[in-house]
Amino acid sequence: MQKYEQQVRELLEAIGGEENVDKATHCVTRLRFALKDESKVDSEKLESIDIVKGSFSTNGQFQVIIGQGTVDQVYREMVAMTDIGESSKDDVKSAGSKKMNPFQKAVKTLADIFIPILPAIVTAGLLLGLNNILTGEGIFFDEALIEVYPQWADMAEIINIIASAAFAFLPALIGWSAVRRFGGSDLLGIVLGLIMVHPDLLNAWAYADAQAAGDVPMWNLFGLEVEAIGYQGQVLPVLFASYILSKIELFLRKRVPDAIQLLVVAPVALLATGFITFVAIGPLTFALGNGITGGFVWLFDVLPALGGLVYGIMYAPLVITGMHHAFLAVDLQLTGTGDGTFLWPILALSNIAQGSAALAMMFVSRSENLKGLSGTSAVSAYLGVTEPAMFGVNIRYRYPFVCAIIGSAIAGTFISISGVLASAIGVGGIPAFLSIFPQDWVPFFIGMFIVLIVPFTLTYLYGKFVSKEKI
Template identity: 70%
Template sequence: MSVDQKQVNQIIDAIGGKDNISAATHCVTRLRFALADEGKVDKEALESIDLVKGSFSTNGQFQVVIGQGTVDKVYKELVSQTGVGEASKDDVKKASEKHLNPLQRAIKTLADIFIPILPAIVTAGLLMGINNILTGPGIFFDEALIEVYPQWADVASIINLIANTAFVFLPGLIGWSAVNRFGGSPLLGIVLGLMLVHPDLLNAWGYGAAEEIPTWNLFGLEVQKVGYQGQVLPVLLASYVLSKIEVFLRKLIPDAFQLLLVAPITLLVTGLVSFIAIGPITFAIGNVITDAVVGIFNVAPIVGGLIYGGLYAPLVITGMHHTFLAVDLQLIGNTGGTFLWPMVALSNIAQGTAALAMMFILKDEKLKSLSITSAVSAYLGITEPAMFGVNLRFRFAFISAIIGSAIAGAFISIQGVKAPSIGVGGLPGFLSIFPENWGSFFIGMIIVIVVPFVLTLLFGKIRKEK
């Protein structure tokens, strides 16, 4: 038996044996298990295995951090040894849902909707960052780069168009993912989302400045012809309604007539309900949520920054951080920028710094190596190896990162740092920040590099002396 096979066998034993595995799959870095009884897991034995870089439980799933590339080989060997059939992520999600309470189910639903579209949004954020460099004044010269070198103006224009596409047609992306999650046809979800931002509708971003709002007259009822660009809630609720109508009709209508009747009726009914009720109601709710969040940070930015900057990493442990992606997108759609996401980027850097500091404290060569690699990963926006593999294992490192993140969050909140988009949440994060806020954001970066590093070394020294 090879070393890899032996270690995979050790992983199986540590999570309670093959009989404890209801379903298993993997993502880019982690094995994901739906276990019959998580109480049977021997975490100490599990995390002593060389292949394992950490483990945690979230949303009813037990996840084992292995690392990019290696995880695929480990998973195949695990399937071979246990006889568990290769499962999709949906299979594992369904198997793990029975362990969730209603709040966890709601959070998980939001995560299932937004995680699939995150790559498109992050890509758009990076491209907008490049556009910011080309068009922002005061970065390289007093004027914008495209004014000094006009030949780059059209390149910047194309980059801006490509970058903005994901945000202009955001309801289309959400519609596809949400309808798929709710059990409907993803294609109808795309059509629904694009319908809500149709060019014939008054653009939501011009709603406040419009002198006259165009309307439809539907049987004596006046309905505003308003689009929902940049809005999250209208398409989420409309997607749920569409999915339920479609599923109902597919059960009711014979197979021979489904192609002719199901999609047209579903879209027509959902469309009418969306423009008459769902859209206006959720648009108002979205504005209330936006005003409330903005109001808190306007009245007490230092308190808001301390709380969100400090709590983001603990929220990641629970999975609740996914709910704030919807808030970020709502803020971007309503106000043109979000002050929450910059704190996410700094929180990730803080976790990476704490893990890096542990390299100077630890003597175990495996953990020292893990500290370095996980720090690099966190600096590039992926914090799981640092958080679950190093910092949470040595709680003082995790606490140090939280303190640094809270201080930096308070500082950039006072300075009003905003991002026009969501990008890579680590060192490259500055690309997604408004150029006029770069100075303050860089100071925030210095805080989350220096404070967690110094505190981790200090707490580590105190711990040794005890």
């Protein structure tokens, strides 16, 4: 008998039997299923299995949290015991996406585009945080550190160049990932992004001043006046342009003979997409993107308490649905302006709140398994990875999730009233302060104190004195 044979049999029975499984794969901690009918899942029976730490459904996939190391063994035994067979993550994603509605597919597409570039963005955010420490006034001295110790000035400049490169050439990163996602050649996506930030174009950050002064450079295309502007820090223009580029490329590849594809496909696709982008896509999406971010800016300027409260409440539920990826585009647009984002600090505090609620469960529970899971998942959340805490502990017992949201809402309201801004996207946990503008550290640390104490206290008190559930 294999080590987890009994648990695998129980797991399959709980998810509706082997015949209910279309595709199955696994990641570092979870089994991922594309099920034919998720209504057949018996969640209570599933989560009573000793190796199961939790379960949830997202983006057309039903995921069962097993744990690092163990999940690989469980998956191999399941494949050996059944006729399900091995599948790749893409196979499961493809099978799961067939059951998604158009809105869910759109959100999933955004996630597929932005997740691959997150390591570059987060790294840049952390380095910008280091630059903030060197150049920010009032942190160690009344003056900036580089003014007290001028020998550090050139080092700070080098760090700033390295850190800001990902944001300066953001359209190239997005173009690479988006064109690849839409089925085109990712190298052409990079070139498209670089075209959109070409130094001969008017920098997008100087556009408002140039427009006010009437100095916006123009192209005359056979009588059609087109603004010669770049799209630094913009998200929507390169997303739409990447879609057009990939479709033109795929169209040409099917019709152009192989012998001349190198001479025809890429030049024609880039030239056509470039014209369409500068004439139509760019101006329209530039205005749309600025309008969307302008709406958020207006809300947080005029009603900051409401904005912080709503986003503090909604962020964790958005993570469950995967819709939080849509707000990453807004964050990138806000940071691209150079003024900073007010959304990302709330995200960071929401992650910490989930960790605090999970940590409280370590003291509430009498189960050694749950104590271990709660402790390790809390540490993970404090470092910015909330999946183990949210799906393995908090959502599983419901009230820790609610208590975490309460703490996040209070902290989000407070830091929004205080006008806390992040210069970039970084690690969404306790190290997040590195990405916060130094002048906003004090209110951010107060918000961090709130999400450390409030969710922990509420979860502990409810679990110990109110909840009738014995865990």
